[in-house]
Amino acid sequence: MTLEILTSDALAPLRHGFFTRRGGASSGVFAGLNCGGGSSDLSEAVAINRNRVAGAMGVKNDRLVTVHQVHSAAVAVIEALPETPLRADAMVTRQPDLALGVLTADCQPVLFADHGAGVVGAAHAGWRGALGGILEATLEAMEALGARRAETTAVIGPTISQRAYEVGPDFLDAFLSEDPDSARFFAAGHGDRMQFDLPGFSLARLRGAGIGQAAWTRHCTYSDPERFFSYRRSVHVGEADYGRLISTIRL
Incomplete structure (x- = not known):
């Protein structure tokens, strides 16, 4: 099976992609393009998968850069x-021979670009990172390299959608204590449960930060097991582990 790569016109003409799970060498619960070295998948299969992604991005295998993601800002x-993966949840660069990659399985992959300034970025933004400011921090780091906030585009890739993201009262309180207006991103669920709109929250944060353009591809990881890995879905069906999707961008 060939690789399936989702792209956004908003990031054109830069080479980028939100890779689905299709077209990889992994098997079992990791079947397809699992690029997560932190999973219990065979390291050989993960290496093959990452090499295929590097090839699709037109870079050497070692030029596909990822970080050790820790849900930070x-x-x-x-x-x-x-020399070794850095502990971070976003990267920015102005180097043309590097592809920046983030790994996700319900959290948001967010690709950034100011094409005119020659600066790109990639962020892993789960709820902790989004609430903690990873999106704004990525914009600030891009500006330090010469990007212009009003000329920068950010696209959120496949992530868990509101209808699949059930949360409890403590989760809601964490957001309301930061900003009471965040209540608009929560819908009533069963009992005391709520449904959280993670991409909606993140789009609002990006637009509030003055970005030129922000969009979401509108793909839900949880509801499409044929195309996407999902941590939450794997827990619900009792799987022992789960694969990680990769999203990349380069100059």
């Missing part, structure tokens, strides 16, 4: 290949 400025 830390951004790494990539000017050369790091």
Whole structure:
């Protein structure tokens, strides 16, 4: 099966892609293009998958850069290949021979670009990162490299949608204590449960930060098992582990 790569016109003409799980070498619960070295998948299969992604992005295998994601607001400025993966949840660069990649399985992959300034970024934004400011921090790091906020585009890739994202009262309180207006991103669920709109929240944060354009591809990871890995779905069906999708961008 060939690779399936979702793209956004908003990021054209830069080479980028939100890769689905199709077209990989992994099997079992990881079947397809699992690019997560932190999973219990065979390391050989993950290496093959990452090499296929690098090839699709037109870079050498070692030029596909990922970080050790920790649900933070830390951004790494990539000017050369790091010897070991950096602890961060976003990267920015102005180097043309590097592809920045983030791994997700319900959290948001967010690709950034100011094509005119020659600066790109990639962020892993779960609820903790989005609430903690990873999106704004990525914009600030891009500006430090010469990007212009009003000329920057950000596109959120496949992520868990509101209808699949059930949360409890403590989760809601964490957002309301930060900003009471965040209540608009929660819909009533069963009992005391709520349904959280993670991409809606993140789009509002990006637009509030003054970005030029922000969009979501409108793909839900939870509801499409043929195309996407999903941590929450794997828990609900009792799987022992789960694969990680990769999303990448380069100059």
